[in-house]
Amino acid sequence: MPAQRTTPTPRVMGRLRLASQGLLGNGHPTVPDAVRWMTAMQAQDLGSALWAVGQRVPGMAASGVRAALDAGTVVRSWPMRGTLHLLAPADLRWILGITSERLMKMMAARHRELSITSDDISHCRDIAFKTTEVLRAEGRPGATREQLFRAFEEAGQLTKAQRGIHLLGSLCQRAWLVQGPMAGTNGKVGVQQLFVPFDEWIQDSRELGREEGIAELLFRYVRSHGPATVKDFSWWSQVPLAEARKALVEVQDRLVELKFGGGSYWLSPETAALLDDGVPGSRSFLALPGFDEFLLGYQDRNLVLAPEFAELVVPGKNGVFKRIMVSGGEVVGTWARTVSGKTVGVAPEPFAGQLAPAAERSFLAEGRAYLKFMAG
Incomplete structure (x- = not known):
């Protein structure tokens, strides 16, 4: 007899989304594959973005995602909603062509408050190009935000009161700059990226x-x-x-x-x-990062997150999403990274009571995977 068609419920809809996003053991072989499949992945918080990719590329380590950023096979920029995302490099220019004009209009009032004109943005473009050229001659692949801000200030462009970040964002919105390789210091992995000229870093753009x-x-x-x-x-x-x-x-x-x-x-x-x-994942349990596309990527999140728990994920509706636990397609709590001395761990924060024993075991396994990923 043919299999009976599964009746959609909120949890089933959530599991379908998990499957679409490559989160049910059906992930992707490489970091660029995963990012291109998702088209754009929220990446305002870099650590969260690394784990979001790691959850979709089995066996990956954080160093592998950083390596993709260093190699330019994945890029991080502001393609939409005024927030950072990970994208395939070939996709960034044409997406900006769709989204940047509207975003710049939305930012016009704020730019007037900051006394930012189109001439100021063009001036800062020239400063940024000159600064990265000088740094490249010194053997450095790009400029940090602080180096660019210092160059802006020396040229008479104020950077206080968020003026600098708005100028920098405008240069990226116009596809003049893009974030490139990670900024390392004394052999250590940095937590920010260097800014480089867009056309030098991304030489193959779709139109x-x-x-x-x-x-x-x-x-x-x-x-x-x-x-x-x-x-x-x-x-x-x-x-x-x-x-x-x-x-x-x-x-x-x-x-x-x-x-x-x-x-x-x-x-x-x-x-x-x-x-x-048969929709898989009824017994799945995931410890997803804050800002993960599974929750953030939709206007209406009530399918997977009961409205009464929404403020436990985004306290005070401040726009900062906590890490989430997802059981069988439903958000059932948040989780936190803990530090005690030199020991780093994870702790569950379920919405209701305690996790059941099986869920507790699954969470601990996810926690171990997360700590191994971030250390790798």
Whole structure:
């Protein structure tokens, strides 16, 4: 007899998302593969971003993700929502072509407050190019943020009160600068990246027109994040909803529509097939980083996170997402990194009571994997 089709529930929808994102043992062989599949991964907090990639590339260590940043096979920049993401280098320019104009308009009032003009941004571009050229002649591959800020100040461009970071972000939004290799100090791995000229670091960029690019961005978002709604995509990408809906018409023949909770969710045919074959992950347990795409990558997070627990993940709605524990497709708590003397560990913070014994064992296994990953 044919297998009975799985009835969608919030937990099933969550597990479908885990499968789409490569989090159910179906990850990717390399860091660039994982990042390109996700299209853009939230990376404001670098340590969280490293573990987010590590969860999607079995056997990877943090040093391997850093190596991809050093080699330029993965880049980190501000493609949308004014926050840092990891992307495939070939994707950054065309995505900026879709998103940067709207973001710059949104930042216009703040730039007026900071007395930032288009001439100031062009001036800082010239300063940044000259600074990186001098550093390169000295054998250094790029400039730190502090070096650029110092050069800006020496040229009369103030950097106080966030003016410097807005200038720097504007240079990246215009594809003049991009973050390149990690900044090491005295043989130690640094915690920031060097800034380098965009065209020198990324020499192979795809070129897509706006309509074609939005359609591709939507298709790839649904493929890696589905089931998701067109409103989820519009929030995630900051593409206006009218354009997102128009793009959906172009790609919906390659996607599957799933009706749930009175709305239309979209997912790839491969993910939709799991409803017939049996959706995996009912006993899965993951310790995901803060800001992970599993939770952050959607406008509506109620499918996987009960609304009454939302402020335990984002205290005070301050925009800072805590690390999350995900059991069977549902967020069941947060977790923390602990330090006692020279000993580093992890501690679960379940929403309700204590973890069941099996979940406790799974969490401890995840914790060991996390500590091994970060040390590697």
